[in-house]
Amino acid sequence: MSTKPVRRLVTGHNSEGKSTFLMDADAPCVLVMDKMGNLTVTDLWETMSSPADNTGEKDNTDRPVHLEPGPNGTVFRVVDFPPDADWKDGADGAEAFEQLQASHAADDEHADPAMHKTDTVDYAMVLDGEIYAVMDTGERLMKAGDVLIQKGTNHGWSNKTDRFCRMMFVLCDAHPV
Numbered sequence: 001m002s003t004k005p006v007r008r009l010v011t012g013h014n015s016e017g018k019s020t021f022l023m024d025a026d027a028p029c030v031l032v033m034d035k036m037g038n039l040t041v042t043d044l045w046e047t048m049s050s051p052a053d054n055t056g057e058k059d060n061t062d063r064p065v066h067l068e069p070g071p072n073g074t075v076f077r078v079v080d081f082p083p084d085a086d087w088k089d090g091a092d093g094a095e096a097f098e099q100l101q102a103s104h105a106a107d108d109e110h111a112d113p114a115m116h117k118t119d120t121v122d123y124a125m126v127l128d129g130e131i132y133a134v135m136d137t138g139e140r141l142m143k144a145g146d147v148l149i150q151k152g153t154n155h156g157w158s159n160k161t162d163r164f165c166r167m168m169f170v171l172c173d174a175h176p177v
Helices: 093-099
Strands: 007-013 019-026 029-033 039-047 074-081 120-128 130-135 138-143 147-151 155-158 165-173
Touching: 007 039, 029 093, 120 130, 130 165
Parallel strands: none
Antiparallel strands: 007 019, 029 039, 039 074, 074 165, 120 147, 120 165, 130 138, 130 155
């Protein structure tokens, strides 16, 4: 199954200082991770500092998909998680996280290949479907509209259904725990 593209609109200012639309198209920064059952990461925007720079017309996602924001930055993305049955049996988590330029984040000790830890605060919201948020000490079912605030913990995601689950994430740089 392929996932539906995400339409992205980006605003800015014209030469007279008036608000305008700079971009209106399917988000171009997409990574389909074959090692994770075609998990699809669509990066919508990235900020490089705080406060963010709202000037110019540059597309801040004109770069390869990567898991974490840079220092003082954020990443805004949509992730489509495939069913666990499509990939988790015998998967190599480290190899999958390498596709996200984040080998360091993978938890090689955990039985679940999706477990990882980043130096971020993540705001995660289920847009469609359902998924389990997995911690070292348990898991909780999340359904459309549910939100998780992930504060630099070792975590993973488990889709026990037979269809994709779409989630929205904002990752914010944070001090290591």
